[in-house]
Amino acid sequence: TIPQESALDRSPGDHNLTLNPSDRIIISNVVHAFDAFSGVSQMQRVLGLVKKSAYNFQYSVCLIIEFLSSYYNCVQSFISSTPDFKILTSTEQISLFQRNLVGVLCGYTVCLLNESGVFDTPENELVFSLFYDTEVALQAKNIVQKLNYDPVVMKLMLVCLAFSSNCYMVNNHGNINQDSLLLGTFRLFGSQNAYVEVCWKYLLEKYSFNHAVKIYSNLIKQLLDAFSISIDICNNNILHRVFLDTLIQQTKTLSIVDKTSTVPLWGKLL
Numbered sequence: 001t002i003p004q005e006s007a008l009d010r011s012p013g014d015h016n017l018t019l020n021p022s023d024r025i026i027i028s029n030v031v032h033a034f035d036a037f038s039g040v041s042q043m044q045r046v047l048g049l050v051k052k053s054a055y056n057f058q059y060s061v062c063l064i065i066e067f068l069s070s071y072y073n074c075v076q077s078f079i080s081s082t083p084d085f086k087i088l089t090s091t092e093q094i095s096l097f098q099r100n101l102v103g104v105l106c107g108y109t110v111c112l113l114n115e116s117g118v119f120d121t122p123e124n125e126l127v128f129s130l131f132y133d134t135e136v137a138l139q140a141k142n143i144v145q146k147l148n149y150d151p152v153v154m155k156l157m158l159v160c161l162a163f164s165s166n167c168y169m170v171n172n173h174g175n176i177n178q179d180s181l182l183l184g185t186f187r188l189f190g191s192q193n194a195y196v197e198v199c200w201k202y203l204l205e206k207y208s209f210n211h212a213v214k215i216y217s218n219l220i221k222q223l224l225d226a227f228s229i230s231i232d233i234c235n236n237n238i239l240h241r242v243f244l245d246t247l248i249q250q251t252k253t254l255s256i257v258d259k260t261s262t263v264p265l266w267g268k269l270l
Contacts, residue, residue, distance in 0.1 A: 029266040036267030039074040043116040080263040084191040095181035106230040156199040163192040
């Protein structure tokens with residue numbers, strides 16, 4: 001089979017690089033799904049409660065752990081609402097989450113830090129530092145400040161990450177070469193390429209070609225930096241490691257499919 005030409009390979013003046021009505025519907029659906037399952041309001045609630053408690057450490061940790069659980073459910077529901085996920089078999093869905101959910105959580109965190117205003121005030125930043133140390137907070141703040149955050153681009157990129165072949169962020173002892181997703185019939189990269197192409201068209205429409213290239217390359221750079229920080233946190237923060245270990249165990253069971261089967265398409269209730 002001859003691979004189809006990607007939008008990223010076409011010249012800037014190619015008329016096929018303009019957003020068509022179908023592309024705009026995809027963008028609208030992705031943004032709606034993200035907002036439908038957004039953890040921004042929960043994060044802002046936690047920030048407020050921790051500040052009211054005068055930054056009581058034990059109380060703050062309990063709140064943050066509770067938030068992390070709901071936060072995980074937000075990301076899981078967001079990905080589960082996509083049509084690309086819904087056509088997977090149950091074993092393929094489990095495989096996808098095992099491979100990519102923790103990586104998507106990392107990218108989702110970048111969205112959350114931007115949209116909830118964690119680094120907008122010193123008080124909010126202190127809340128973040130209670131659970132993660134000051135150095136991690138400074139590194140995360142640096143990524144947020146350098147990102148040139150475009151919410152549409154970031155939300156499309158989360159879906160691209162979800163349909164990567166391998167976005168492991170922590171050590172996993174499973175045999176990734178013997179799972180049903182890569183050995184099955186689902187065209188994993190077909191989904192990823194479709195969302196990347198829409199993302200690139202959006203960038204070209206909103207920005208000049210040169211600016212679009214800079215924004216896209218900077219986004220990749222900041223995501224890689226975020227992944228690196230996430231790995232360090234996983235290795236050095238016991239509470240975070242326990243949370244991720246629990247998450248990984250959950251993705252190995254069919255219960256995750258039971259939860260996601262009831263998630264409406266694109267988060268839209270009929």
